[in-house]
Amino acid sequence: MSEFEDFVPQVDDLLPLLASFDLERPSREERVIALLVVGKGVARKSWVDDVEVSERLFRRLMKNQMPDGDLAATETKTFALLHESSRSASVGRCSECWYDRGRVLCPVCGGSGLIPVGDGTISCNCDRGKLTCGHCDGTGKALKVKVVYYEDAVQTFGHVFAPELEAQFRERVQKFLRARAFLPEVLQFSLDEELDPGDAYRGRVTAGYHRGHRVGRGVELAKQYLGRLERLPSVAAISHRAWTWPMLSMRWTSGYVAVAVCDEDGKPQLL
Structure with missing residues (x-):
C-alpha cells in the first residue's frame, strides 16, 4: 500500500458488499476527504507567590527570561520569573533570622545542638x-518580592474534520479513524498545500480539491482550529501533522445515503 490511489474506494469493488444490503449501483457518487489532524502542545500554567529571597537569588531572577515551550520534553518542567512589579524591590532586613542575623534554629535538634539517642545524646x-539562614544566604538581608512560577506539560490532541460528509456519518468517521492500527505515510498532507479549484458558480470558486476529492472546507476548519490553539495564552508551543483519508459518498434515488472507505490495508467497507 504505497500510493494514495490504493486507499480510494471504487464502486466496482463495492458492488458485492452493496448487494448484501440489497443495494444496486448508486445513482450519484462524490469523492470527499476526511481530514485528521494530530499533534502536541505545551500547556503552560502559572501562579504568583509573595516570597522573600536573598540578594543572590534576586539577581538571578532578574536575569531569567521566558523560555520557549519544549515539545520534546517527557516530564513536566518548572521555572520562575520575577514579577514586573518587583523589579525595583529594595533590600531590607531578613524576617526569617530577625533575632540572630544570618542564622536560624536547627529544626533537627531544636537549637540545643544535641540529639537524644537511647539514654544519652x-x-x-x-x-x-x-x-x-536559607532565606538570605546568611547575610541577614533579603528582598520581599512577587515571583511568577510556571509549569509546562506536553499534551497531545487530535481532531477529525469531515464537513463534506452528511452529519450522520461524522461520528462514524471518527470511530473508524480512531480504530486504525497505523496511519499510512502516503496519506500525509500539508495544510498549506495548494488545492485544485472546484467548479466556478456565479464567479465564485467552490471548495478546493485534493487528488479529485473535495477537502477545501475541511482544510479551512483545520486551520481555524489550529489558529485558536496557537492563540491560547496557556499554549507555549504547538506542532501538528495531518492525514487525508479518501472516502466515497454514495446516494440512491430512494434517498438512501452510504459512505465507503478503505482501511489501512486497502480493504473497502461501509461506514
Missing part, C-alpha cells in the same frame, strides 16, 4: 544549634 551536625 550525640552532637548534631549543625553549628551549636544554628544553621545558615
